Amino acid sequence: NLMWSRIFKQWYQRxxxxxxxxxxxxxxxxxxxxxxxxxxxxxxGQNCGRIGIITHKEKHPxxxxxxxxxxxxxxxxxxxxxxxxxxxxxxxxxxxxPRGKGIRLSIAEERDRKLAAKAKEM
Numbered sequence: 001n002l003m004w005s006r007i008f009k010q011w012y013q014r015x016x017x018x019x020x021x022x023x024x025x026x027x028x029x030x031x032x033x034x035x036x037x038x039x040x041x042x043x044x045g046q047n048c049g050r051i052g053i054i055t056h057k058e059k060h061p062x063x064x065x066x067x068x069x070x071x072x073x074x075x076x077x078x079x080x081x082x083x084x085x086x087x088x089x090x091x092x093x094x095x096x097x098p099r100g101k102g103i104r105l106s107i108a109e110e111r112d113r114k115l116a117a118k119a120k121e122m
Contacts, residue, residue: 017086020094032086032094039088040069041095045079050104051097057081073103 020030032038035054042050052071059065065081087093105113 018094032089034084034086037090038086039091039093040067040084041087042069042079042083043085044083047077047079047083047104049098050077051087051093051101052077053091054084054086071103072101075104 017034018032019028021027022029034057036056038054040052040054042048042052047069050069050071052069055068055070055076057065057067066078067081067084068076068078069084070076087095
């Protein structure tokens with residue numbers, strides 16, 4: 001019985017990555033599958049903190065699986081499967097998004113934004 005629960009847990013973790021849980025009753029209200037088209041939050045690696053739509057997943061036997069994500073500005077980036085956490089079915093997020101909506105600016109864009117802020121202060 002213990003082995004069956006381990007197998008089920010591994011299968012469930014591969015299929016369903018996030019759930020909406022009613023704390024009072026302990027029942028699962030909804031779930032998000034790890035599928036292209038769903039909104040995801042990057043939890044680790046070079047792209048930590050970014051938010052975007054999952055475009056596709058590459059399987060690499062014997063190595064890390066890679067997930068390609070596209071943010072709302074149109075920048076595409078790739079990261080390991082273990083660093084991706086789905087936060088919404090399609091575009092709407094189930095959680096409140098951080099300031100900047102998880103978009104990473106380029107160095108030139110950051111510089112321009114800081115210069116514009118300084119110019120407003122003067």
